[in-house]
Amino acid sequence: MPKAVVMEEQPGRPGAVYFPLKIIDVPRTNPEDDQVVVKMLCAALNRRDMFARQRLYPGAAGNIPILADGVGVVVQCGSSVSEKQWLGKRVILTPARGWSDDLNGPEGAYAILGGTKYLPDGCCQEFMTIPITEVEECPFFLSDEEAAAVPVAALTAWRATIIKAAIKPGDQVLITGIGGGVAIFCLQLAVAYGARVYVTSGKEQKLSRAKQLGATGGVNYKDPEWTEQLLEMLPADRPFFDSVIDSAGGEIVRESLKLLRFGGIISSYGMTLGPKTTFPMQAVMKGIEFKGSMMGSRKEFTEVIQFIGKHRIQPVVDSVYSMDDINSVNNAFDVMRAGTQFGKLVIRIATASPNL
Numbered sequence: 001m002p003k004a005v006v007m008e009e010q011p012g013r014p015g016a017v018y019f020p021l022k023i024i025d026v027p028r029t030n031p032e033d034d035q036v037v038v039k040m041l042c043a044a045l046n047r048r049d050m051f052a053r054q055r056l057y058p059g060a061a062g063n064i065p066i067l068a069d070g071v072g073v074v075v076q077c078g079s080s081v082s083e084k085q086w087l088g089k090r091v092i093l094t095p096a097r098g099w100s101d102d103l104n105g106p107e108g109a110y111a112i113l114g115g116t117k118y119l120p121d122g123c124c125q126e127f128m129t130i131p132i133t134e135v136e137e138c139p140f141f142l143s144d145e146e147a148a149a150v151p152v153a154a155l156t157a158w159r160a161t162i163i164k165a166a167i168k169p170g171d172q173v174l175i176t177g178i179g180g181g182v183a184i185f186c187l188q189l190a191v192a193y194g195a196r197v198y199v200t201s202g203k204e205q206k207l208s209r210a211k212q213l214g215a216t217g218g219v220n221y222k223d224p225e226w227t228e229q230l231l232e233m234l235p236a237d238r239p240f241f242d243s244v245i246d247s248a249g250g251e252i253v254r255e256s257l258k259l260l261r262f263g264g265i266i267s268s269y270g271m272t273l274g275p276k277t278t279f280p281m282q283a284v285m286k287g288i289e290f291k292g293s294m295m296g297s298r299k300e301f302t303e304v305i306q307f308i309g310k311h312r313i314q315p316v317v318d319s320v321y322s323m324d325d326i327n328s329v330n331n332a333f334d335v336m337r338a339g340t341q342f343g344k345l346v347i348r349i350a351t352a353s354p355n356l
């Protein structure tokens, strides 16, 4: 029987509990007319998967395959799906349902794959049966691990950077916490767009890695003078940033006040430091726009994969673990908990074999 990694729900307060993981058997289901069966090759972690284990994520539930990011090979097609077009194709799975193309937000009930009761399916399993509309052909130049790094992080980065911050070539953009999976995609997309990108991180070596990916400069956010240091790096004729793309929260609005031009944008896709921030009157006077950004639509998913293909963007994978061994999957979570990664933490599920 095919295997899946799931959480085992346990009593405990949100944040105080940490659901253990286990491997279970799940039956392989035949596809309906418009569905395909995907043999999963790799899956990847996001911060939400850690929040789910801590019961800090809405709808977190046990016995449902974990993880929202996945890549695999189509091994079976429903009767209305063209086998010629899809059988044997490597595909990247869409990570969510309920949002087609509305620029403002989901048209219906929005749900993300992996470990919740709202969409009881996830990518850390050997086979997934899903509608053909929920896959995109994988760009040929991506390894399985790189492809698994794409879905949530690239989609979130696309909306936060290109749609919400609406960056333009030549813009000066700050991306905070560059070690994060989403932040690195924000950097790669913004550099490919022709922006001048600066970053922050809590670790010096992550700043160096970001420069290798095209960042112009970077500072350590643990230094109390980090905003002043950043301003010193800007050219005299353009002494402010056009936008800040942030997932830390905390005092980001107060800090950005010093950094942004009048009418500058803070595009916020997360609040890792705690679920609220303050918006002082000085930000009102400076015309700062604070824009929340949540993942993205099905249409934007196609757009970002096409952009990755066109610009040959190589996703950054920190390290790879194995689904065969639950200790290995736990190790991936331990790295995320320690925050030492630069890029995505990927789980290898299977290797593509000629006999699918």
Ligand SMILES: NC(=O)c1ccc[n+]([C@@H]2O[C@H](COP(=O)([O-])OP(=O)(O)OC[C@H]3O[C@@H](n4cnc5c(N)ncnc54)[C@H](OP(=O)(O)O)[C@@H]3O)[C@@H](O)[C@H]2O)c1
Pocket (backbone or CB within 6 Å): 045, 046, 047, 048, 152, 153, 156, 176, 177, 178, 179, 180, 181, 182, 183, 200, 201, 202, 203, 206, 221, 247, 248, 250, 268, 269, 270, 271, 272, 273, 293, 294, 295, 296, 336, 339, 341, 343
């Ligand atoms: N809105 C959405 O749809 C969406 C989608 C995905 C993720 N998110 C949210 O975005 C955040 C990041 O997610 P992820 O998956 O990219 O997580 P991740 O890979 O675990 O990265 C988290 C990053 O946060 C940074 N960080 C920690 N403390 C910081 C501080 N004081 N100032 C600035 N940065 C700090 C760290 O950067 P350094 O290591 O460089 O210090 C770390 O790499 C999470 O809050 C997550 O819930 C939201």
